[in-house]
Amino acid sequence: MPIVFEDEKEKLEKLGQKEFREIIFGKLKLYRWIIRGRCPFNDPETGLCKIHEDKPLSCKMFPLNLRIKGSEASIELSFGCSWVKAHPQAVRLDPKKVFPREWKALEEALDRLRRAMS
Numbered sequence: 825m826p827i828v829f830e831d832e833k834e835k836l837e838k839l840g841q842k843e844f845r846e847i848i849f850g851k852l853k854l855y856r857w858i859i860r861g862r863c864p865f866n867d868p869e870t871g872l873c874k875i876h877e878d879k880p881l882s883c884k885m886f887p888l889n890l891r892i893k894g895s896e897a898s899i900e901l902s903f904g905c906s907w908v909k910a911h912p913q914a915v916r917l918d919p920k921k922v923f924p925r926e927w928k929a930l931e932e933a934l935d936r937l938r939r940a941m942s
C-alpha cells in the first residue's frame with residue numbers, strides 16, 4: 825500500500841481509485857493508497873504497469889520503501905520484491921548503486937517532504 829502525495833492521490837482518483845487513508849506528517853497530509861489484491865494498473869498479461877509514466881513516486885522508488893511513523897520518516901528495502909528476496913545480502917549494499925533510478929525517485933520524495941516541512 826504505497827504512500828502518496830496529495831497531487832498523486834488526485835491523479836489516482838481521476839483514474840478511478842477511491843480508497844486512501846490519511847497520514848499526517850508534520851504540516852503535510854500524505855495518503856496511504858489502499859490496494860486490495862492485485863493493483864488495478866498491473867497488466868495481468870504482461871505483468872507491467874499500465875500507468876508507468878504517471879505512477880506515484882512510491883511505485884517509482886520500489887523496492888526502496890518510505891516508512892512514516894509519527895513524525896519520523898525512514899527508508900527500508902522491501903522484501904516484497906522478488907529480486908530482494910532472492911538477494912537478501914542487498915540490505916548491506918549501497919542502495920544508491922544497486923537501485924540508481926529508484927534512489928532518484930526516493931530523493932525526489934524526500935525533497936518534497938523536506939520542502940513541505942520547512
Ligand code: SF4
Pocket residue numbers: 863864865866867872873874875876879880883884
Ligand atoms: S507500479 Fe503500477 S502496477 Fe505497480 S503498484 Fe504502482 S501503479 Fe500499480
